[in-house]
Amino acid sequence: MAKRKKRKIKTKSIIVLFSLITLVLLSLAFLTDIKINNVIVKGNKLYTDEEIITLAGLDKYPSSLSNLSLSIKRTLEKDKYIKVANVYKSSIDKVVIDVKENMPLIYYLPSKKTVLMDKTETDDNFPVPTLINYVPDKIYSSLLNEISELDYRIVKRISEIKYDPNDVDDERFLLTMNDGNYVYLTIEKFNKIDKYLEIIKSFDNKKGTLYLDSGEYFEVRQ
Numbered sequence: 181m182a183k184r185k186k187r188k189i190k191t192k193s194i195i196v197l198f199s200l201i202t203l204v205l206l207s208l209a210f211l212t213d214i215k216i217n218n219v220i221v222k223g224n225k226l227y228t229d230e231e232i233i234t235l236a237g238l239d240k241y242p243s244s245l246s247n248l249s250l251s252i253k254r255t256l257e258k259d260k261y262i263k264v265a266n267v268y269k270s271s272i273d274k275v276v277i278d279v280k281e282n283m284p285l286i287y288y289l290p291s292k293k294t295v296l297m298d299k300t301e302t303d304d305n306f307p308v309p310t311l312i313n314y315v316p317d318k319i320y321s322s323l324l325n326e327i328s329e330l331d332y333r334i335v336k337r338i339s340e341i342k343y344d345p346n347d348v349d350d351e352r353f354l355l356t357m358n359d360g361n362y363v364y365l366t367i368e369k370f371n372k373i374d375k376y377l378e379i380i381k382s383f384d385n386k387k388g389t390l391y392l393d394s395g396e397y398f399e400v401r402q
Contacts (some may be wrong), residue, residue: 206350212291215241218274226261226281235259236267236277244272252277286311286341297328309338309355319351320368326370327384334374351392362389365380369393 217308219238221229233239234250249267252275256265263278283297284306293301294308315323327335340356342362351367361380365373372392378400379390388400 206232214244214323216247216273216275219239220270220274220276220280222276224279224281226283226296227279230380232256232277232279235391236275238275244269247275249275260296260300260302285324285335290314295324297324299324307336309335309341311341311343311388313343315343321352321354323370326367329371331374333374334376349393360387364389364391364393366393371397372396383392 208397211333215240219233220230221232223273224232227235230239236256238247245251249269253265253267256262256267256277256279262279263282266278267275269275282296283298284293284302284304285297285307287293287305287310288295288301289312291301294304294306295301298401308325311323323341337358338355339358341352342356343352344354345352349366353365353367353370355363355365355373357363357376359380363373363376369392376390383398383400386398386400388398390398
């Protein structure tokens with residue numbers, strides 16, 4: 181009788197183990213079959229939502245299980261125009277991608293290159309301000325830092341930048357705006373250009389030169 185009882189316990193154990201294995205395999209099959217069918221993209225200005233989704237490899241509704249958040253993040257951050265990508269799944273079939281792009285800042289005429297936010301250069305062309313003359317390295321680096329902090333909508337309103345030092349300040353620049361106005365700025369006061377639209381409105385949209393380097397006044401063009 182003891183032998184029969186032992187044989188019965190062994191049979192039950194095999195049945196339970198087999199059931200667990202079957203359940204795990206079915207669960208894996210179910211999870212593997214779930215597709216990513218909803219992607220939310222945030223923070224993008226340079227790339228469209230569709231381009232980000234394609235870069236992430238999610239444009240053909242791939243398996244959710246084989247596309248983990250970390251792997252999507254790494255794929256996106258390989259692109260030179262994506263500085264940081266934060267990726268998470270709000271549900272098993274929905275991915276949220278929040279990017280910080282490596283925006284093009286200026287076209288530097290001396291090197292004939294477009295300069296990006298991380299100060300790397302590219303041959304690609306973008307509608308960005310043209311820095312038309314040579315700038316000493318230290319001042320050049322500071323200029324890029326300042327431009328990267330500006331409202332990008334204002335950056336796109338700048339047509340040209342000229343390094344234009346005087347006896348008072350060797351970090352002085354002359355900006356030519358797309359609307360025909362000129363703006364003098366120094367590195368120290370560069371962020372004042374963010375309020376450009378507000379300032380110009382107060383002068384009834386007249387054309388002239390705005391001195392933000394000193395005095396903060398507007399000289400109307402005759």
